[in-house]
Amino acid sequence: MAAKATAVMVDADGREVRVSSAERVIFPASDHGPEITKREVVEYYVAVADGIVRALRDRPTALERWPKGVLPGMTLTARDATHGRGPQGDAFYQKRLMRGMPEWARSVRVHFPSGRVADELCPDHVAVVAWAAQMGTVTFHPWPVRRADVDRPDELRIDLDPHGATGFADAVREAEQVRALLEELGLRGYPKTSGKNGVHVYLRIEPRWTFTDVRHAAIALGRELERRSDRLTTAWWKEERGDRIFVDVNQNARDRTIASAYSLRPKQGAPVSFPLSWDGLAAVDDPMAFTLRTVPDLLASQGGDAWADLDAQPHSLEPLLDLWRADLERGLGDMPYPPEYPKMPGEPKRVQPSKDRRNKQG
Template sequence: MKCHLRQEFVVGGFTRAKGARLDVHSLLLGMHEKDGSLRYAGSVRPYFSSRAATAFVARANAVRSGSAAFYNLPKPEKDRDYVWIEPSIVVECSFLEWTPGGEVRHLVFHAVRDDKPAAAVTEETMVAIEGGEPVEIDAGSTREVPGPKGSLRIAGLRITNPQRVMDEVTGHTKRELVEYYAAIAQWALPHLHNRPLALVRAPDGITGELFFQKHSETGRIPGVTELPPELHPRHPPLLVANSEEALVGLARMSVVEIHTWNAAAPDLEHPDRIIFDLDPDPALPWPAMLEAASLMKVALDEIGLRSFPKTSGGEGFHIVVPLTRRQGWSEAKAFARSCEAYGAGRAAAIFGSARPQESRRKNFIDNLRNSRGASTVASFSVRARPGIGVSMPVAWDELREISRGDDWTMPKAVERQRSLKEEPSQGYWQTQQGITAAMRRAVGLV
């Protein structure tokens, strides 16, 4: 397993969506050289809550600067505004490694540090430890330390019953589940950010009784935060997981599956994606599932929508269509239903409706996940099914290489992500598309 490094960085600025006033997309991090100059070292998504983002922007505005403090400027990003500040704010991040060019790879934000002056932040060097003496582990580390009998600590949290078998088919334990969510956090968190959660817990393993949870219920889960009650009136506060600690905290509570809404806080009234769930008839061969996914992509391309596939971790595929937040739930749901009908019309021999009695030996396109409050298993989530597969984002040109919907296990998912030069869903975050009048006409939605 790869070890992650960790240290403080100086914030020399931040980016936000063009025209936004309070948004914080990425922090621009720097490192002091020996001569006192500030070298740009990379950017990191902080995943602030709305309150924390407001507080950070207020603090940054107090030290705004008309020019960058870095002697080497970051490469500009399209559709981003750059805000430069005096290098006085310190944050702590973990990362995989330094590049030869002096930047860092795979940064993960942990916290703002107020206990260390910015001028003291320099690149830390590793030293050899002689004599084999045990090294004290920082409480925020993702490394393991022994805990009380029958427990251990991961990411600073005590994990009880780590040897409990969660899946009898693979023998995977609770410890392995927690380690997986800690290892995959940097890739999973963008897909979870500020999205209300629906959780599937398996306290006695996936063959035992499963519990579905949307609210805190009995107690607070470490790292998991509650959204303001006014965002979901007449219901208990919804939960969000925006940090590695939150993912480890969920796995610590035996949460196996993580599902999310199609909208993100603070605007839960306008979905920012629609999802098509392709479920195959068990009697169909797998190539028919691949053909169905390909033809659905063709249908969406014809409408003018860019789409991104991921395995469900179970039997089928999910096709995700990102949208700008211009449409309400009823419009998005009606459009998804019309897209389903359009796709079924384009490939009637393969697609069927969501009614099994009318669709024997066909693939079912389920658009019912596009209602307010409905949820879909998140990218990189484990599934509470024998073999506990992972819902994995893939590229369209990889489709023929996939042999089943649960092709990726936890170890394979982490190995794959660490080996990729570019994520298959990389273009997802830059896609700006809405439901236009022409698209509605194309699918027969008047």
């Protein structure tokens, strides 16, 4: 037990971060490898400093904290720690600033759809990331905005989520549809593994449009993808998706976030959401190729972050908004928001289709 309480100092690009209970097991031994300690989690984030800071820099970031470790039987509560009541499960989402935040860490106030507000951490140095990892953070969930303007996203995020009998290989294949469509519109997307079975594609945009505009652009993109492939769907209700890849357009709604590039995911073996080139993604057959133990060496062998130039050329959203306007002329409007959102302007009826039919029959 004494070893579990050992504290060590980790150098994070010139700043010392104290890691308490450094030998606490965060990921137990599994078929994917030996156990992983808290110290190793912190040291991993220091090792991928350039990539993780690029992904998080100046972004309000929710922290997915597993302070007891990602152990069998642990639960992740759906409730976030923003209500002043503390965590409600073994793991939880931390949106408000934690006590003991280093004086050199920065934050910004964000507004949620509910009308509540919170001051969220805005990492701008790997020491901030290391400190959050020391506090039990496994996964970082940044907003698609920067600290300078929290109401104008600079990122459109495309989440390809396998459903039914589909899996990772299907998501990789359908990501080529995303690539082709974006290139036709003069846009460049950047793919990464989700760290689970999906694929994410990011589009850097000029911070000129609202969350609603960006979500509408994502809806239009998803609908155009549906027209091109019967293996893709934007159906919000699971009963309508079948064995298809779900294009989750609601990941672009305010306060919906995706695990950042280089984030660990709370699964056996500590998989990583890993950025790739398009050719690199096409060559991947197992997302577990990218883990805490493999990623630092992979970065060294491939010459660094595949997303190093992500910020170099922000795009206009207008090509996608043109698709949205064309859909409006076809009579296609908005889509349902997630259930925790208040009724949104222009949103259609938010009722599960099978239940809606029963109501009509009644």
